[in-house]
Amino acid sequence: MSQATKKPRRWHIAVFLAPAVLIYTAIMIIPLFSTLQLALYSEVENSQVFVGLQNFRALFGDPQWSDQFWNALKNNTWFFIVHMIVQNPIGILLAALLSSPRLRMRSFYRTAIFIPTILSFVIAGFAWKLILSPLWGVAPNLLDLVGLKSLFQPWLGKEAYALTTLALISVWQFVGIPMMLIYAALLSIPDELLEAAECDGITGMSQFWKVKLPLILPAIGIISILTFVGNFNAFDLIYATQGALAGPDFSTDILGTFMFRTFFGFQLQLGDPNLGAAIATAMFAIILIGVSIYLFGIQTRLRRYQF
Amino acid sequence: MMKSTRLALLAATMLGATGTAMAQDAELTIESWRNDDLTIWQEKLIPAFEAKHPGIKVNFAPSAPTEYNAVLNSKLDAGTAGDLVTCRPFDASLSLYEKGHLTDLKDLENMSNFSDVAKAAWSTDDGSATFCVPMASVIHGFIYNADAFEELGIEPPKTNEEFYAVLDKIKEDGTYIPMAMGAKDQWEAATMGYTNIGPNYWKGEEGRLALIAGEQKLTDEQWVQPLREIAKWAPYLGDGFEAQAYPDSQNLFTLGRAAIFPAGSWEIAIFNEQADFKLGAFPPPVQNAGDECYISDHTDIGIGMNAKTENPEAARTFLNWVGSAEFASLYANSLPGFFSLSNETVEMEDPLAKEFVSWRENCKSTIRPAHQILSRGTPNLWNEMWNVSANVLRGAQTPEDGAKQLQDGLAGWYEPQQ
Numbered sequence: 001m002s003q004a005t006k007k008p009r010r011w012h013i014a015v016f017l018a019p020a021v022l023i024y025t026a027i028m029i030i031p032l033f034s035t036l037q038l039a040l041y042s043e044v045e046n047s048q049v050f051v052g053l054q055n056f057r058a059l060f061g062d063p064q065w066s067d068q069f070w071n072a073l074k075n076n077t078w079f080f081i082v083h084m085i086v087q088n089p090i091g092i093l094l095a096a097l098l099s100s101p102r103l104r105m106r107s108f109y110r111t112a113i114f115i116p117t118i119l120s121f122v123i124a125g126f127a128w129k130l131i132l133s134p135l136w137g138v139a140p141n142l143l144d145l146v147g148l149k150s151l152f153q154p155w156l157g158k159e160a161y162a163l164t165t166l167a168l169i170s171v172w173q174f175v176g177i178p179m180m181l182i183y184a185a186l187l188s189i190p191d192e193l194l195e196a197a198e199c200d201g202i203t204g205m206s207q208f209w210k211v212k213l214p215l216i217l218p219a220i221g222i223i224s225i226l227t228f229v230g231n232f233n234a235f236d237l238i239y240a241t242q243g244a245l246a247g248p249d250f251s252t253d254i255l256g257t258f259m260f261r262t263f264f265g266f267q268l269q270l271g272d273p274n275l276g277a278a279i280a281t282a283m284f285a286i287i288l289i290g291v292s293i294y295l296f297g298i299q300t301r302l303r304r305y306q307f
Numbered sequence: 308m309m310k311s312t313r314l315a316l317l318a319a320t321m322l323g324a325t326g327t328a329m330a331q332d333a334e335l336t337i338e339s340w341r342n343d344d345l346t347i348w349q350e351k352l353i354p355a356f357e358a359k360h361p362g363i364k365v366n367f368a369p370s371a372p373t374e375y376n377a378v379l380n381s382k383l384d385a386g387t388a389g390d391l392v393t394c395r396p397f398d399a400s401l402s403l404y405e406k407g408h409l410t411d412l413k414d415l416e417n418m419s420n421f422s423d424v425a426k427a428a429w430s431t432d433d434g435s436a437t438f439c440v441p442m443a444s445v446i447h448g449f450i451y452n453a454d455a456f457e458e459l460g461i462e463p464p465k466t467n468e469e470f471y472a473v474l475d476k477i478k479e480d481g482t483y484i485p486m487a488m489g490a491k492d493q494w495e496a497a498t499m500g501y502t503n504i505g506p507n508y509w510k511g512e513e514g515r516l517a518l519i520a521g522e523q524k525l526t527d528e529q530w531v532q533p534l535r536e537i538a539k540w541a542p543y544l545g546d547g548f549e550a551q552a553y554p555d556s557q558n559l560f561t562l563g564r565a566a567i568f569p570a571g572s573w574e575i576a577i578f579n580e581q582a583d584f585k586l587g588a589f590p591p592p593v594q595n596a597g598d599e600c601y602i603s604d605h606t607d608i609g610i611g612m613n614a615k616t617e618n619p620e621a622a623r624t625f626l627n628w629v630g631s632a633e634f635a636s637l638y639a640n641s642l643p644g645f646f647s648l649s650n651e652t653v654e655m656e657d658p659l660a661k662e663f664v665s666w667r668e669n670c671k672s673t674i675r676p677a678h679q680i681l682s683r684g685t686p687n688l689w690n691e692m693w694n695v696s697a698n699v700l701r702g703a704q705t706p707e708d709g710a711k712q713l714q715d716g717l718a719g720w721y722e723p724q725q
């Protein structure tokens with residue numbers, strides 16, 4: 001910064017940034033901070049009073065709330081694990097199949113697998129509720145056709161299966177996203193690299209494991225973190241299929257439904273926006289910690305290749 | 308010059324016209340959870356009111372029952388709620404009044420048409436203010452497929468023993484699923500199960516008031532026994548009842564696949580329309596023949612005024628009309644199953660509704676036990692009852708454990724129970 005060459009003020013930077021900054025501030029940053037602020041207040045005789053960390057003490061210290069919180073966190077973690085071990089491997093597999101040069105009708109498969117992703121949660125949830133319904137659903141009949149009727153269970157009504165069933169429905173809906181991202185990553189691998197690998201005698205499966213997979217690892221990392229954020233913010237699917245009480249016996253209660261029930265109330269339970277905001281803050285912290293671990297612990301160690 | 312004067316005049320008349328039109332046409336929006344009743348409001352009730360009160364336009368805007376309280380509370384806080392608010396009984400509405408969202412209607416002319424019992428659900432604890440006009444109560448019982456009963460040669464049961472004999476007989480025959488009830492939505496088990504058959508065990512008001520006073524506990528025999536009965540129901544329900552939702556149960560019954568439906572009287576209108584067989588109803592069976600019977604006759608629905616309405620006069624006119632004999636008769640007959648709380652005698656035409664309301668003559672009425680005072684704390688007793696009843700029905704929790712959970716939860720915050 002020498003005084004001699006007087007730099008003109010670059011107003012255009014501010015002008016171009018302004019719309020995004022203003023909108024983002026108005027609809028994301030201000031609400032985020034007012035949520036954090038709301039969590040520090042409590043309603044006493046119809047007015048908001050600053051109470052410090054009392055809501056968090058209730059959330060983690062009072063068994064009425066903490067039991068529900070840990071239950072929701074446990075369920076949410078399982079929800080995430082199912083996505084990681086089912087959705088992402090299937091996404092990678094589908095992408096690998098799609099990028100195979102011998103596959104015909106590629107764009108048809110690509111579209112068909114991606115379509116559920118653009119459906120609303122409510123539609124997906126409702127459609128699956130009907131499919132799995134023990135009364136009108138096609139699931140019992142289809143199983144009957146292949147002689148496996150005895151395997152049918154009212155999955156959404158059993159504590160042992162309900163959450164896993166919902167996680168798999170969500171996997172069905174969103175498997176298109178990892179598929180697309182990894183498919184794009186696979187396509188961006190230069191042909192020279194693969195030809196060089198072939199010259200060295202690495203083909204077929206071993207080519208996938210030894211050449212392609214290391215090159216798409218950054219994409220897999222991004223997908224994992226997107227899955228993590230998406231799952232810990234999830235709410236819609238559970239609410240659409242199981243309602244705000246997340247039955248049976250709270251076995252499908254995740255942080256999102258727990259927050260909704262607390263914030264807005266349910267039936268005779270009155271809403272407590274302050275405690276609800278405390279739960280939202282806890283969710284924010286969990287996601288922040290998860291993303292930080294990824295950013296500083298994993299992403300910096302991933303090797304990137306420049307082509 | 309001429310031109311501009313003319314324009315100004317034109318503008319003035321237009322402004323004047325819109326001004327008066329606005330003054331004349333007060334628009335009232337009703338918030339409600341009764342989305343099933345949309346057509347009845349639009350085709351019968353609102354036209355009847357508008358015919359008498361030209362200049363007031365009424366718009367019925369319901370939301371889904373399970374979401375209503377959450378939606379309404381946030382709308383009221385945000386100042387976007389409708390002018391008239393359908394009131395849940397007791398604490399849910401009381402808290403709205405205390406927050407200043409509802410206004411006191413004690414001085415409304417037609418409020419005198421209601422008894423103190425009817426008004427209790429929408430009054431402050433000391434009775435100094437009444438903030439909603441009582442509209443209707445609902446009665447619990449069992450609706451049955453009368454054709455199926457005739458076909459199988461069975462009579463509606465009076466005692467508990469007969470009740471299970473009937474269920475066994477239907478099950479043995481195999482044509483019908485004995486009873487249509489699901490555990491998925493949870494409230495079915497609590498509302499149509501526990502609080503339906505329960506009053507016969509805890510002796511209606513006697514037990515309910517003793518619970519509020521702390522003289523009885525939810526772990527006492529009379530409160531646990533109804534849960535034990537619900538636990539016995541599971542074998543008589545349809546396959547996969549664990550995942551059966553409330554609309555599934557309704558369809559199962561109206562399609563003629565199930566013979567008995569543990570019901571609230573609000574089903575009458577829908578069942579009349581959808582079922583093509585004869586319907587009958589019997590009250591919750593008593594333990595021994597000749598026992599005094601109790602029914603859940605729950606003050607369920609009232610209507611009040613949003614304190615921030617822009618048309619308080621029009622809103623009061625509407626509420627006064629809701630308190631009139633005309634509305635009572637119109638409402639009870641367009642929505643059989645919602646029984647007027649008015650002191651005026653209301654003639655009803657629907658035979659099923661008449662059957663339900665006839666139980667009031669022989670049986671003692673009570674309301675659902677969790678609604679007054681006992682759902683003010685955390686955990687919420689009514690929500691807990693949903694969960695526990697559904698768990699007991701599914702066999703996932705024993706009745707004794709369930710009762711203990713309810714009692715522990717209540718004793719956690721309610722002093723008389725400690």
